[in-house]
Each structure stands twice: as C-alpha cells, then as structure tokens.
Amino acid sequence: MANLLAKAVAGAAAVGTAVYAVDITNESRFRKQMTSYFRYAHADLLTELNKRQSGSLPTRNDLLTNLKSGEEFDILVIGGGATGAGVALDSQTRGLKTALVELDDYSSGTSSRSTKLIHGGVRYLQAAIFGLDLEQYRMVKEALFERANLLEIAPHLSTPLPIMLPVYKVWQIPYFWAGIKAYDFVSGKRVLKNSFYINKEKALERFPMLKREALKGALIYYDGQHNDARMNLAIILTAIRHGATCVNHVKVDRLLKNEDGRVAGARVKDMVTGAEWDVKAKCVVNATGPFTDTIRKMGDDDSKAICQPAVGVHIVLPGYYSPSNTGLLDPSTSDGRVIFFLPWEKHTVAGTTDGNAELTFSPAPKDSEIEFILGEIRRYLSADVSVRRGDVMSAWAGLRPLVRDPNKKDTKSLARNHIIEVSKSGLITIAGGKWTTYRHMAEETVDAAVKEHGLKEKNPCVTPGLMLEGAHEWDPLLYIHLVQDYGLEVDVAQHLSTTYGDRAFVVARMAKMTGKRWPIVGHRLHNEFPYLECEVKYAVREYACSAIDVLARRLRLAFLNTYAAHEVLPKVVEIMAEELKWSSAEQRRQLEEARKFIDMEMGQEARAQSVSNVALNLTREEMQAAKSRFNQLDRDKKGHITVNDLRRHFREANQKIDERLLHELLCEVDLNKNGELELAEFFQLYSGLKGGQVSHNRLVRYLDEADDVGLKATKVTRSGGGL
Numbered sequence: 001m002a003n004l005l006a007k008a009v010a011g012a013a014a015v016g017t018a019v020y021a022v023d024i025t026n027e028s029r030f031r032k033q034m035t036s037y038f039r040y041a042h043a044d045l046l047t048e049l050n051k052r053q054s055g056s057l058p059t060r061n062d063l064l065t066n067l068k069s070g071e072e073f074d075i076l077v078i079g080g081g082a083t084g085a086g087v088a089l090d091s092q093t094r095g096l097k098t099a100l101v102e103l104d105d106y107s108s109g110t111s112s113r114s115t116k117l118i119h120g121g122v123r124y125l126q127a128a129i130f131g132l133d134l135e136q137y138r139m140v141k142e143a144l145f146e147r148a149n150l151l152e153i154a155p156h157l158s159t160p161l162p163i164m165l166p167v168y169k170v171w172q173i174p175y176f177w178a179g180i181k182a183y184d185f186v187s188g189k190r191v192l193k194n195s196f197y198i199n200k201e202k203a204l205e206r207f208p209m210l211k212r213e214a215l216k217g218a219l220i221y222y223d224g225q226h227n228d229a230r231m232n233l234a235i236i237l238t239a240i241r242h243g244a245t246c247v248n249h250v251k252v253d254r255l256l257k258n259e260d261g262r263v264a265g266a267r268v269k270d271m272v273t274g275a276e277w278d279v280k281a282k283c284v285v286n287a288t289g290p291f292t293d294t295i296r297k298m299g300d301d302d303s304k305a306i307c308q309p310a311v312g313v314h315i316v317l318p319g320y321y322s323p324s325n326t327g328l329l330d331p332s333t334s335d336g337r338v339i340f341f342l343p344w345e346k347h348t349v350a351g352t353t354d355g356n357a358e359l360t361f362s363p364a365p366k367d368s369e370i371e372f373i374l375g376e377i378r379r380y381l382s383a384d385v386s387v388r389r390g391d392v393m394s395a396w397a398g399l400r401p402l403v404r405d406p407n408k409k410d411t412k413s414l415a416r417n418h419i420i421e422v423s424k425s426g427l428i429t430i431a432g433g434k435w436t437t438y439r440h441m442a443e444e445t446v447d448a449a450v451k452e453h454g455l456k457e458k459n460p461c462v463t464p465g466l467m468l469e470g471a472h473e474w475d476p477l478l479y480i481h482l483v484q485d486y487g488l489e490v491d492v493a494q495h496l497s498t499t500y501g502d503r504a505f506v507v508a509r510m511a512k513m514t515g516k517r518w519p520i521v522g523h524r525l526h527n528e529f530p531y532l533e534c535e536v537k538y539a540v541r542e543y544a545c546s547a548i549d550v551l552a553r554r555l556r557l558a559f560l561n562t563y564a565a566h567e568v569l570p571k572v573v574e575i576m577a578e579e580l581k582w583s584s585a586e587q588r589r590q591l592e593e594a595r596k597f598i599d600m601e602m603g604q605e606a607r608a609q610s611v612s613n614v615a616l617n618l619t620r621e622e623m624q625a626a627k628s629r630f631n632q633l634d635r636d637k638k639g640h641i642t643v644n645d646l647r648r649h650f651r652e653a654n655q656k657i658d659e660r661l662l663h664e665l666l667c668e669v670d671l672n673k674n675g676e677l678e679l680a681e682f683f684q685l686y687s688g689l690k691g692g693q694v695s696h697n698r699l700v701r702y703l704d705e706a707d708d709v710g711l712k713a714t715k716v717t718r719s720g721g722g723l
Contacts, residue, residue, distance in 0.1 A: 046462055049093060052472035052502070053241045060543050064270065066099075066245040068277050073099045073245075074455050075446070076266060076281035078252050078295055081111040082228075082435050084287035085235035085246075086442030086463070092244040093466065094446065095458025099279060100239070101250040101268055104361075105549045107232035110289050111435065112553055113363075113398025115314065115352055116344050118151065118158055118224030118436050120144035122183055122329075123338055129182065139417050141186050143436045147224050148190035150436070154234055154468040155476075156501035158226035160192040161342070163327040164207055165219040166380065173197065173217060176331075180221045195221035206326055209385045225327075225342065228435060229553040230499055233542060235438075237469040249545050255284065255298045255427070262426040263299050272545055283453040285445060286429040290359060290399040299427035306421065307431050309359055309399045313369040314351030315603070316394040316560055321348040321377075321385075333376050341377060347393065347560050350377055363397035364600050370395050390688060393561045395603030403432035420448050428452065439463050470501020482508055487520025495530035500538075510534040525568045531555045536575040545580075547572050547594040558597070562604040563698060566664065569594050617687050626686045629703070630679055640676035641666075646699075653706035665699040 075091045077084045080102025091098040102108075120143040128136035151158050165180070167173050180195040196219070203218035204210060236246050249271040256265040256278060265280040286295040290309040297303050322328065327342035341350045353369045370392060378387045403419055418433035418441050430445040443461045450457055474497070482493035486508045496504035511521040511534045525531045539554035550572050551558040551565050558565040573590050576582065582590065599605045618626065633641045633649055643662050650657045657665075669685050670677055685697060 045459060046465055049462060050467045050472065057237065057240060057541060060247065063245050063247045067247055067279060072280040072282060073097050074281070075283045075285060075449055076279055077285045077287055078266065079287035079289065080106040080236060080246065080248055081109055081287065081289050082107070082232050082235070082438040083289070083430055083433060083441050085232055085239065086438040087285050087287055087430070087445050088244045088246055089235055089239040089242070090442045090446045090461055090463050092239050092242045093462050094460065096455055098244045099281065100244065100246040101252060102248045103251045103271070105248050105545070105553055106236050107229045107553055110398050110400060111232045112229035113314070113396050114228045114435050115340050116225055116228055116342065116349060117340065118147045118226050120147060120183065120186070120436070122179070125183055125186060126179055135417070142440055144187045144190060146437050146440055149439065149464055150226070151224050153466060154231060154471050156470050156474045156498055157231050157234060158224050160222050161225040161327055162220050162222055162325065163329050164203065165221070165329050165331060166203065166210060167216045167218055168214045170216055176219050180219050183221060192222040192224065195219060207323055207328065209321070209381050211380055211382050225344065227499070227556065229556065233553070234468040234470060237542065241469065248543055252295070256280070257425065282455060283449045284427055285449060286427055289401040292401060292429060292431045296423065296427065296429055299425045300423050303423065306403060306419070308402050309357045310354060310402050311357035311363060311397050311399055312352035312354055313365045313373065313395060313397045314349055315370055315373050315392050317348040317350060317391050318393065319343065319346045319348060328380065330376055330380055339373065339376050345556060345560055357399055362601055363399055365395040365397045365603050370603070392603065394559055396559060396601060401432060420445055422448060422452050426452065470503045473502040478502070478504065486511070487518065488522050489519045492522055492530040492532065507535060507538050510537060525571060526564050529557060529564060531557060533571065533575060536572050537579055540576065540579045547576060547590045548597050550576065551594065552597070558602045562598050562602050565598050565602070566595065618683065622686070623683060626683060627679065630682045640678045642676055650706055655706040657702065665702065669697065669699055
C-alpha cells in the first residue's frame with residue numbers, strides 16, 4: 001500500500017494533483033494530536049453540541065429550498081453513504097456551511113450491504129505482523145479507536161459481539177491465541193472485552209450446532225456489530241440537526257467550474273420531481289464509493305482510475321442457525337478467504353465472498369456465490385444440521401470501493417485503506433476505506449478541503465464523542481418504558497428502542513390503538529416481524545421517498561426475508577401514497593420497482609433459480625400424492641394449472657385471494673415463465689420442499705390453508721425427512 005501511495009504521489013506531481021497518504025505524514029499525526037487536545041481543552045463546546053435537540057426534522061421540501069437558494073456553500077458533498085455522511089457532519093460541526101446530495105437513498109449502495117461488523121480487522125493485523133507492514137498496523141490501530149468511538153456515540157445501534165474462532169488442530173491453539181491477544185493489545189484501553197480460550201465442552205455449550213468431530217476448543221474475541229443502514233441514516237440526521245442541507249434522490253449531472261477551471265459547484269437534478277438547478281460551492285467533495293472515478297472524470301477528463309470495485313455477497317438464514325449472542329469466524333475457507341457467521345436482527349447473516357466486479361447500480365448475488373457460502377457453512381456445522389438452499393431468506397451483493405494496486409490482481413490482498421486526492425481542478429476525492437473508519441476518513445477529508453480551499457472553520461474536528469441521532473437519552477432499559485407506558489409488545493418495543501433510540505417515543509405515539517386487550521397499540525406490518533405500520537409514516541419524515549427506501553433501509557425487511565417483503569409491499573405503498581399524495585400510476589410504478597429490487601438485488605431471483613435446478617428425489621408414493629394435488633387443481637385435465645384454476649379453487653374454499661397475489665403465487669413456481677404451472681414444475685416444487693432447497697412456498701401454504709382434503713405439503717416433507 002505504501003508503494004502504491006508513493007507511486008500515486010510521484011504521478012500526481014506530473015499532472016498537478018495532490019494525493020494525501022493517510023496516517024503516515026507528520027502533519028496528519030500532528031492534526032490528530034491537536035484534535036485530541038481540542039476535545040479535552042474545549043469539552044464545553046462538545047457538551048453543547050451533544051445536547052439533545054427537540055422538535056421535528058425539516059422536511060425534504062425545506063431542505064430543497066435551502067439547496068435552491070443560490071447561496072454558496074463552503075462544502076458540497078456528493079454521496080450519501082457512510083463516508084459522505086461523515087464528511088457532512090464533520091464539516092457542519094466545524095462551522096462550515098455544508099450541503100450533501102445523494103443520487104439514490106442514503107446508504108443505498110455499499111453502506112447498507114456490509115457484514116454488519118464494526119471491527120479493526122483481525123486478518124489485517126495478521127498481515128501487518130507477518131509482513132512487517134507498518135501501514136497495515138496503523139490502519140488496524142486507527143480502526144480499533146473508531147470501533148470504540150462508534151459504540152460510544154450510537155449505543156442503540158451498536159453493541160459488542162463475541163465471535164468464536166473454532167480450533168480443530170492442537171498446534172493452532174497457541175497460534176490463534178497469540179494473534180487474538182495481539183488484537184487485544186493493539187486495542188489498548190479501548191478493548192471491548194478480553195479474549196479467552198475455552199475447551200471443547202464449553203465451545204459446544206456456547207455454539208451447539210458446531211461440528212464436534214476433531215474439535216479441540218475455541219477462542220472468543222470481541223468486535224462490534226451494528227445496523228449499518230440505520231447507522232448511516234443516524235449520521236445524516238445528526239448533520240441535518242446541526243444545520244447541514246442533505247437531500248437524497250438528487251443527481252449530479254455535471255460539475256460547475258469558474259473561469260480558472262476550478263470546480264465551483266454542481267448542476268443537480270431532483271429525481272423525484274425532475275427539477276434542475278445549480279448549487280454553488282467553494283469546495284466539492286467526491287464521496288461516491290465504487291463510483292469515485294465517474295465523478296473524478298467530471299472534474300478532470302484525463303483522470304486515471306484509482307478505484308477497483310470488489311463484490312461481496314452475504315446471505316441471511318433463519319435465526320436458529322446460530323446462537324443469539326455469538327458469532328463464528330471461519331479463518332480459512334477452501335479458497336483462503338474469511339467468512340463470518342453472525343446473529344443479526346434475530347436472523348443469521350453469513351458472508352462474504354470477495355472478487356472483482358463490474359460497476360453497476362444494481363449488484364445482484366449469483367447463485368454460485370450463495371452456494372459457496374453454504375458449502376463453507378456446512379464445513380463448520382454439525383452433520384445433524386441440514387444446511388439447505390431453501391433456508392436462504394435473502395441474499396445481497398455489495399460493491400466495495402477498494403484502492404487499486406496495479407501490481408496485484410486479486411482483491412483479497414488489498415487493505416481497506418483510503419487515499420485523499422486533490423485534483424488539479426480542486427475536486428476533493430475520498431476513496432477506499434471501510435465502514436468502521438468512516439469518521440476518521442471524513443476528518444482527514446475536511447482537513448484537506450480546509451487546507452486546499454482556504455475555508456474558515458470556527459473550530460477543529462469535534463466528531464470524536466459527538467452523539468448521533470437517538471443516542472442522547474437512550475439506555476438499554478428504554479424498551480421497558482415503551483411496554484409499560486404505551487402497551488407495546490416486548491419484541492416491538494425492543495425493536496423501536498434499538499432502531500430509533502430515544503426517538504422511539506415519537507414513533508410509539510404515532511401507533512394506532514389495536515382494539516385488543518393486548519397489545520394496546522401497534523399494528524404490525526407482518527405477523528412474523530416487529531415492524532409497525534406507523535413506522536412507514538415515520539420513515540417519510542426520515543426522507544424515505546420510495547417503497548424501496550422503506551423496505552430496505554428504514555426497515556430491514558428486504559434484507560431479512562424476501563417473501564415477507566413482497567407480502568407487506570402493497571400496504572407500505574398504500575401508507576406512503578397517503579403521506580406523499582401518490583397517484584394511482586405512481587403507486588403502480590412503486591410496486592413494480594420494489595418487486596424488481598426484491599427479486600434481483602435481494603436474492604429472490606437466485607432463490608427461484610435454485611428451485612429450477614432441483615433434481616427429483618420423490619418416492620413413487622410421494623409423486624402420486626403430488627400428482628393427485630395437481631389433478632385436484634387441474635380439473636379440466638389440460639396438463640397445466642392456470643390463474644383461473646387457482647382462482648376457482650380458492651373461491652370454492654371460501655378463501656379470498658386478490659388478483660395480484662394470484663399472479664404472484666403462480667409466477668413464483670412457473671419456472672419456464674409461460675404463465676402455466678406444468679406437472680414437471682409441480683414435481684420440482686415438492687422435491688425442493690422435501691430436499692430443503694426450498695424452505696417454504698407461498699402457493700403450497702395457501703393451498704394447505706384453503707383445503708383440508710388431499711396432500712399437505714408438510715406431509716410430503718415429513719415423510720422425506722425434510723422440513
């Protein structure tokens with residue numbers, strides 16, 4: 001990495017571009033020391049900034065009015081991911097007039113598709129030690145400081161998580177122990193909890209589904225975990241509370257330049273209304289993650305690419321795949337990568353893969369990558385645990401913005417470090433890095449902006465220790481007050497507490513009476529999840545502009561269960577239509593776009609592909625029973641089932657199913673997409689249910705509910721030892 005930065009600096013000199021090699025210059029270390037001094041010498045300012053602000057947030061229209069005012073901003077940030085949000089918050093709290101625009105929604109890209117860990121990087125420390133790489137060591141040390149800070153400033157969204165490192169060879173015990181203890185040592189006084197070794201019995205007690213054979217013991221170490229999309233939003237909302245003008249769904253069409261050829265703002269377009277206007281700024285910061293080079297070329301046509309996108313895929317499994325309070329680290333997969341297996345939102349998230357990727361706004365998980373993760377999980381779990389393709393509730397792909405090293409072809413050897421570039425046109429670009437170090441990256445970016453453009457800050461950086469939205473008056477027992485004071489169910493109250501922090505009371509007051517003895521208030525969007533209908537209305541106050549914004553990022557349902565996301569989608573659109581005054585045509589468009597997003601980007605399409613690849617494993621009796629169910633639906637003996645057949649069946653069973661749902665049920669199992677369900681497809685569906693490639697199917701479920709006569713899907717799967 002140091003060599004790459006040295007080459008970058010040398011190359012920059014030839015074209016008039018400055019590249020700041022982070023964490024290795026004397027000036028950087030001096031400013032860091034001064035920031036630490038300022039925090040303690042001027043604690044009164046931080047105390048003032050940390051006072052909880054009451055009142056409502058400005059509306060999106062209010063923020064657009066500010067952005068259209070024609071006034072010149074000190075800093076205009078392009079990109080509303082973690083880094084861009086951090087830059088906006090840092091800049092605004094230094095007294096600089098700050099604006100931010102985001103093409104899509106806040107954290108719609110990489111920042112909502114992480115492994116959900118706040119960590120220093122165990123494997124990077126290993127590389128630093130064995131490679132005698134001082135830069136990697138400093139990166140890990142800095143990340144461990146940022147880990148502690150993030151847990152402090154947003155305790156409602158983050159928490160320490162014990163992670164188990166199982167050991168299957170005796171010689172690995174001292175080897176891994178030394179590495180984990182080094183991780184503790186580098187953490188210093190900010191260590192979350194000290195790591196420790198446990199024997200085989202204790203390991204199985206903590207993680208019962210772990211493979212027993214040859215297990216020698218395990219090491220437990222601690223890192224942080226968070227709700228990444230909500231954390232990103234909390235940073236944005238905090239910046240807005242402090243006076244920043246941040247607007248999502250606003251596209252930068254081109255950069256504006258003055259007579260000297262220096263970047264002086266941007267031409268932007270509201271993607272909701274289509275309105276276009278100019279935003280003037282003394283400094284423009286490019287924080288667009290994987291799309292870094294796109295904006296750089298707007299500033300300077302001859303810019304050479306510095307960002308190498310890498311794709312990482314994660315899958316979500318049911319919560320019973322892992323203990324609720326312990327994660328698992330596979331330090332050496334079959335191809336040498338690292339995979340985490342973590343509890344998250346009462347589910348289990350596993351990942352990630354790591355490989356080169358094409359730049360796209362809609363990255364989608366490939367079935368081969370999902371199968372790779374499942375295969376690695378099988379290596380570590382007991383043979384008694386059937387790891388089934390059908391248990392994948394959701395899957396997503398995220399593009400990581402890695403700094404490209406032309407001397408290396410694979411992405412595994414690249415550190416998630418960052419560089420800050422000042423182009424000859426004055427555009428500030430922050431590239432690379434990782435979620436955990438967003439605040440540090442933002443600080444150094446604003447430092448560079450102040451220096452390059454002569455901006456007059458009122459005070460240095462104050463973001464270490466600056467509380468984020470919802471954190472000010474939050475405590476772990478806040479949910480009890482929600483239960484007792486409002487009559488919410490316990491799991492709903494816990495969800496509100498750990499999502500909105502001390503703002504949860506505002507959401508609770510929006511909940512409607514249920515008319516039941518218990519719960520008193522709170523209509524759920526879905527019976528299996530703690531999300532409330534009133535949260536959709538609150539999401540609009542938090543600048544949600546589309547159904548995707550709500551399902552994917554204000555709530556996390558699309559990331560947790562694609563079937564459930566499809567089921568609540570019409571209700572979400574109905575509520576948003578009332579709040580945002582959508583026309584019938586706009587409601588149809590929202591439904592279509594959200595379904596496409598869930599199917600393509602959240603893994604529903606990959607799940608359907610897994611059904612089409614199922615080999616028949618039914619016995620003769622099971623095939624006959626499935627055929628009887630098929631014939632029950634295909635009364636006309638056409639050899640296929642149509643929507644009309646399903647409609648007639650449900651009508652005779654006195655079960656009301658609307659037309660949209662009827663078509664969805666058929667589409668989910670219509671593998672060749674000809675609008676008909678043929679007998680071969682019906683056999684594949686039941687075979688998938690039996691073998692575990694399909695964990696459940698909505699059509700079979702509705703048929704079982706509608707008809708107590710004939711074959712039940714549960715009977716098929718039980719007879720085959722599946723579900």
